[in-house]
Amino acid sequence: MAGNLNEAPDLERAPERLGDAAYRQMKERIIRGVYRPGHKLTVRAVAQDLDVSTTPARDAINRLTSEGALVYTGPKTVVVPVLDATDLREITLTRLALEGLASEQAAQHGTPANVEELKSLQRLINSALQEKRYAEALWHNKEFHFTIYRLSGLPQLVSMIESLWLRIGPSLHNLYPEFAEEKYGVRNHEIAMESLEERDAASLRAAMENDIRDGYRRLKRANLERGAGTSA
C-alpha cells in the first residue's frame, strides 16, 4: 500500500470535460493578455467565443471567479480585475511567501537538465524582449518561474501560485513597452540559475523574491501613473 489513496489506478488521462477545456482556454487568454483589466465577461459571450454551450462557459467563469482571477463588480457583472495599490500589495506579499517557499524547495531537486531548460527559456525571453514581442516575453517569463516552482515537487503549492499569477497577469500587459528598457528580470534570472546549479536554497529564494519585488515596483509605478492619468 504505497500509492496515494485518492488516486484510482487508471486515472491516467481522464477525458477532458468541456468545462475544463473552457477553463483552461480562459486561463490562457487571461495570462496572454487577450482579456485586459476591466474587460467584462458574459456567459453567453464566452460560450460563443469558445464554441460551447452556456453550461461549460458558466462553469469556467464561476471557477475563475472563485479563484479570484475574475471579480464581480455587480450582481451580474464579472470583469477581469483592475488591481489597486492594496490588491497589489496583498498579492505581492502572498507571492513572496509562496513562491519563496517553492523556490527554496526547488533548490533541492534541480538537475543539470533543468538548468539547461532554464537557460533555453532565458534565451527566448531575451530575444523576445529585444524584438519587442512583449506578450511573448511575459509568457516565457512565466514558464521560467514555473519551471523552477515545479521542481519543488509540491503540486498543490504550484497551483496556488498559478492562481496568483492569474490575478496579476492581466496587469502585467500594461507595463510594456517601458518594462523592457531595463531588461526585465534578466539579472535575477541569471542569479537564480546559478543558485539552482549550486543547490543554494537561500540564494535561489532571494533571487526569485527580488524578481517579484522588481515586478511589484514597476506595477506600482504604472498604477500610480495610470491612476493619475485617468481620474480626471
Next chain:
Amino acid sequence: MAGNLNEAPDLERAPERLGDAAYRQMKERIIRGVYRPGHKLTVRAVAQDLDVSTTPARDAINRLTSEGALVYTGPKTVVVPVLDATDLREITLTRLALEGLASEQAAQHGTPANVEELKSLQRLINSALQEKRYAEALWHNKEFHFTIYRLSGLPQLVSMIESLWLRIGPSLHNLYPEFAEEKYGVRNHEIAMESLEERDAASLRAAMENDIRDGYRRLKRANLERGAGTSA
C-alpha cells in the same frame, strides 16, 4: 476616486445564490466533520441533502473540487480526501508560509478588544476539551486562528488559508479523543495572545507556527497508526 475600482457602489449585500449557499453549507459540513475522509459525494445526493436542484449542488461540488477540498478518485467519483504523508507535508509547508505571513501582519493591527475576543474563544476551547466535546473544540480552535488571520487585513490571503483548512479539516476529526490529552494547542495559544498584546510580530508568528507543527505531528502519528492498522 479612492475606492476599489472593482467594487460597484451598491455591492453591499448581493442576494445569495443557491450555489453559494450550497457551497457554504458543504464547507461547514466538511469542517465540522459531517463528511469524513473517504466519504463519497454525488451530485444528486448533495442536492437532496441541501434541498436544491442538481445545478447548485453541482456548482458547489465543482468549486470545492477545484479548491482541493474534494478530490476525484475516478472520472465520476468525488470524495473527501484521505491525506497521505506527502499531502500532509505539502499542506503543512504551505500553511506555515501563509499562516505565518498572516500572523506577522496581524500583529500590527491587534487591539485590546481582539485580545479579549481571543481569550473568550480560548475559554470555549478549554471547556469543550474538558467536557470531551471534541468537534466543538476544533470549531472554536478554527475561530481562534482565523480571528488572528483576519487581523492581517489581507482578505485574499485569509481565504487561501481557509482553503487549506478545508483540506486538513476532515482529517482532524480522526485525532480525538487522543489529542485532548495534551490540551491541544493551549500553550501556543496563550503565547499567541501575549504576543498580540505586545504587538510582537515575530513572536506571534512563532507561536502560530508551533501550533501548526504540533498539529502536523499528531496527524502524522495518527496517519501512521491508521495506515498500519488498515493495510492488513
Next chain:
DNA sequence: TTCACAATTTTGTTGCAACAAAAATGCAGC
C-alpha cells in the same frame, strides 16, 4: 452638457431531461 428616470434589452441562475460513461451488482466458475 448633465442628471434623473422609464423603457428595453441583456444577463445569470435555476431546474430538468437526455445521453454516454462509469460504478455497483450479480453470477459463474474455480
Next chain:
DNA sequence: GCTGCATTTTTGTTGCAACAAAATTGTGAA
C-alpha cells in the same frame, strides 16, 4: 472464499428554456 466478467443501476455532463433581475439605452427636463 475469491476472481473475472456481463448486466444493471447510478452518475456527471451538457444543452436549453423560462424567469427574475440587472444593465443598458433612450428620453426629456433643467
